[in-house]
Amino acid sequence: MKAVIFDLGNVLVNYDGKATLKAISDLAEVSLEALLAHNQTVDHAFGTGQLSGPDYYALLGQKFGLAASYDSFVAACCRYQRRNEAALAFVRELQAREDVAVGIISNTNEVHASWLHANLPELKQFSSVILSNEVGLIKPDPAIFKLALHQLGVLPEQALFVDDVAENVVGGTAVGLPSHLHKTWSLTRSFIEKWLQLS
Numbered sequence: 096m097k098a099v100i101f102d103l104g105n106v107l108v109n110y111d112g113k114a115t116l117k118a119i120s121d122l123a124e125v126s127l128e129a130l131l132a133h134n135q136t137v138d139h140a141f142g143t144g145q146l147s148g149p150d151y152y153a154l155l156g157q158k159f160g161l162a163a164s165y166d167s168f169v170a171a172c173c174r175y176q177r178r179n180e181a182a183l184a185f186v187r188e189l190q191a192r193e194d195v196a197v198g199i200i201s202n203t204n205e206v207h208a209s210w211l212h213a214n215l216p217e218l219k220q221f222s223s224v225i226l227s228n229e230v231g232l233i234k235p236d237p238a239i240f241k242l243a244l245h246q247l248g249v250l251p252e253q254a255l256f257v258d259d260v261a262e263n264v265v266g267g268t269a270v271g272l273p274s275h276l277h278k279t280w281s282l283t284r285s286f287i288e289k290w291l292q293l294s
Contacts, residue, residue, distance in 0.1 A: 097294060098222070098247045099189055099287055100198035100267075102234075102258040103211065106277050107182045107199075111175035118171040123161040133158060141204045144228035148206040173210045182280055183217055190220055195291065198223035198243050198254070202233050202263075223247050234258070235266020244272075255290050257283060 104110040120130040137154065140146040146154075152168050155161040161168070190197040199221055203211065208226045211218065218224045223246035225232075225239060232239040244251060251271030258264050259277040267274035273290065277283045 096194060096196060096247075096249055096253065097291060098196040098198055098244075098249045098254040099186075099291075100200055100223075100243055100247075100254055100256045100272075101186060102260070102263065102277070103199060103201040103203070103215075105259045106257060106283075107179055107186060108211070108215070109177040109179050114175045115172060118174055119155075119168070122163050122167060122171045123155050123159045125159045129159070139233065142202055142227050142233045143231045144205065145231075146204075148204070148209070151204070151206070169206055169209075172206045176207065176210055176214075178214060179280075183215070185280075185284060187217060187220065189287075190222070196222035196247050196249070198225070198247050200225045200227075200234060200239055200243050200256075200258075202227045204228050234260075234263040235269070237266065237270050240267055240270045240272060244270075253294070255287065255294075257287070 101107055116130060117127055120127045123130065137146060137151065141151050148169065149165065152165050186197055189195050199218065203226050205228050208228055223243050225243055227233040230239065230242065232242065244254060247254065254272055256267035256272045256274040257277050261276055264274045264276045275283060275286050
């Protein structure tokens with residue numbers, strides 16, 4: 096058995112982080128710089144599930160006086176997430192192969208995770224799905240990669256990790272995972288197919 100482990104944001108799901116932050120800062124009527132400074136103090140807690148969506152929303156109210164509804168906040172958070180249909184079709188095809196398992200490791204939060212569960216029914220088909228806020232771990236923590244390998248039932252050398260963030264690719268490599276920095280799907284698909292043939 097071989098496994099291919101994918102990140103979600105800007106790999107299987109198109110996501111514009113800058114536009115999302117701008118949408119939230121506009122909703123809260125604060126500068127983007129002020130929101131970024133605030134996020135530096137809460138991002139880890141939000142990403143590991145220590146802060147829920149309502150918790151984060153409440154903090155925006157306390158710090159910036161956010162008056163918009165929670166539903167409006169959620170809409171701003173998720174406005175710039177879209178399925179990458181071609182990528183998801185390829186990964187569904189991988190999962191259908193007898194000797195390949197598909198895993199997911201995504202740094203996310205409760206708000207985005209809810210959107211993912213609602214809009215990516217494929218997640219139910221994959222052999223392992225790890226969302227950082229649901230397991231209390233965040234890339235590039237070695238423990239999150241080891242958890243994925245355990246769930247997939249493979250050794251590090253039997254799995255390939257694909258992510259668009261260099262720091263996370265380094266984290267995968269550090270635990271012995273062959274890892275690929277995703278830039279374009281033409282390159283990534285070719286890399287995956289060659290790795291499956293040669294490994």
